[in-house]
Amino acid sequence: MTTPLTIIGAGLGGLVLARVLHVRGVPCTVYEAEASPATRAQGGLLDIRDYNGQPALEMAGLTGEFRKIILEGRQAMRILDRRGTLLLDVPDDGTGGSPEVQRGELRQMLLDSLPAGTVRWGHKVSGVRTLGEGRHEVSFADGTAVVTNVLVGADGAWSRVRPLLSDATPEYTGFSFIETHLFDGDARHPTSAETVGGGAMMVLEPGKGILAHRERDGNLHTWVMLARSQDWFAAVDFTDPDVATARIVQEFDGWAPELTALVTDGETPPVLRHIFTLPAEHRWDRTPGVTLLGDAAHLAAPNGEGANLALLDGAELGEAIAAHPDDVETALAEYEQAMFVRSVGANAEGPDLEDMLGDGTPHKLINAFIGG
Ligand SMILES: Cc1cc2nc3c(=O)[nH]c(=O)nc-3n(C[C@H](O)[C@H](O)[C@H](O)COP(=O)(O)OP(=O)(O)OC[C@H]3O[C@@H](n4cnc5c(N)ncnc54)[C@H](O)[C@@H]3O)c2cc1C
Numbered sequence: 001m002t003t004p005l006t007i008i009g010a011g012l013g014g015l016v017l018a019r020v021l022h023v024r025g026v027p028c029t030v031y032e033a034e035a036s037p038a039t040r041a042q043g044g045l046l047d048i049r050d051y052n053g054q055p056a057l058e059m060a061g062l063t064g065e066f067r068k069i070i071l072e073g074r075q076a077m078r079i080l081d082r083r084g085t086l087l088l089d090v091p092d093d094g095t096g097g098s099p100e101v102q103r104g105e106l107r108q109m110l111l112d113s114l115p116a117g118t119v120r121w122g123h124k125v126s127g128v129r130t131l132g133e134g135r136h137e138v139s140f141a142d143g144t145a146v147v148t149n150v151l152v153g154a155d156g157a158w159s160r161v162r163p164l165l166s167d168a169t170p171e172y173t174g175f176s177f178i179e180t181h182l183f184d185g186d187a188r189h190p191t192s193a194e195t196v197g198g199g200a201m202m203v204l205e206p207g208k209g210i211l212a213h214r215e216r217d218g219n220l221h222t223w224v225m226l227a228r229s230q231d232w233f234a235a236v237d238f239t240d241p242d243v244a245t246a247r248i249v250q251e252f253d254g255w256a257p258e259l260t261a262l263v264t265d266g267e268t269p270p271v272l273r274h275i276f277t278l279p280a281e282h283r284w285d286r287t288p289g290v291t292l293l294g295d296a297a298h299l300a301a302p303n304g305e306g307a308n309l310a311l312l313d314g315a316e317l318g319e320a321i322a323a324h325p326d327d328v329e330t331a332l333a334e335y336e337q338a339m340f341v342r343s344v345g346a347n348a349e350g351p352d353l354e355d356m357l358g359d360g361t362p363h364k365l366i367n368a369f370i371g372g
Contacts, residue, residue: 013294013310014154020318076199134289159296170276180266
């Protein structure tokens with residue numbers, strides 16, 4: 001079967017691409033590994049920035065819908081030390097350019113903006129191969145396959161499309177995050193809720209840290225950050241939430257109880273996420289009929305830019321394809337040239353894990369905030 005423009009991955013980047021194409025009248029199909037939108041909790045707050053994420057949503061004609069899901073006041077940010085003493089407090093005065101939304105609500109907004117059937121759930125790509133003249137065959141884990149004239153890999157860090165373009169593979173940064181949630185913080189975990197404040201709270205030391213966000217309904221979302229090898233984590237039994245939590249919190253011995261409670265009071269099993277990156281200057285030669293966007297193209301350690309870049313990639317790729325309906329190679333070349341420069345710049349400028357958890361933290365970061 002030959003399909004129209006084929007997008008692999010219904011993450012934020014793939015969905016905004018599908019939306020822009022839909023608005024411009026270009027048919028496309030999105031193949032997504034997950035069985036349904038509800039398969040995996042799409043947790044986390046994302047600040048959608050006025051220089052990449054927001055323009056992307058504007059191109060998608062979704063600014064009005066986006067404004068409806070903004071969580072007011074969440075741009076507040078504070079940094080504490082291990083005793084719980086406030087080192088920096090930046091209130092949300094309403095003038096910030098990066099309003100926060102829940103990732104799951106943003107994804108649902110994009111899904112709702114597409115015609116029914118655009119996303120084919122439960123289609124995990126198992127392999128791709130070149131057929132020549134810009135055509136590709138995409139194989140799925142269920143044994144089916146499609147052939148397409150335009151293939152876009154929007155399938156994240158472990159992209160199955162990337163090998164068509166590059167030999168690069170993600171490398172472990174040396175840092176991992178452990179995620180948990182406390183629900184209805186104000187009523188059920190008032191000390192923790194007060195400690196986190198109105199938006200984001202960080203406690204940073206060299207090699208370790210705790211970051212927490214106040215999400216919708218006063219839910220508190222905690223990320224523990226640790227510089228340890230993958231082998232170190234492999235020795236922690238994450239199949240037993242109590243054992244894993246006790247082992248992780250041991251690394252924060254001597255920290256104030258209101259900080260460690262963000263971990264020990266977690267109401268969801270701790271989820272381990274190793275942090276991987278692609279080479280900072282990752283790029284490829286123009287290859288007919290295929291390209292990448294978002295994490296598949298430029299996976300970086302969390303720095304507040306990744307989802308925003310994925311959105312802008314998707315929107316700009318959609319605009320480029322719509323602008324060159326009879327010349328997809330020109331569209332892909334224009335998109336890639338701008339995307340390569342943009343992603344290298346954004347990832348070089350944003351704070352990296354070294355700024356947050358290297359020697360000199362937290363004062364390096366505090367000085368960066370105070371300096372503007
Ligand atoms: C801990 C953490 C915190 C972060 N915080 C922020 C933040 O605050 N702000 C920010 O801007 N960014 C943040 N990021 C980065 C951000 O999450 C990513 O950059 C962004 O999600 C990339 O979007 P994407 O659409 O490229 O890929 P993804 O969101 O990864 O979506 C890829 C999609 O492809 C699907 N898929 C994967 N493999 C296959 C396959 N074989 N077949 C079919 N489908 C497949 C997946 O199921 C998924 O739906 C964070 C990342 C991490 C790890």
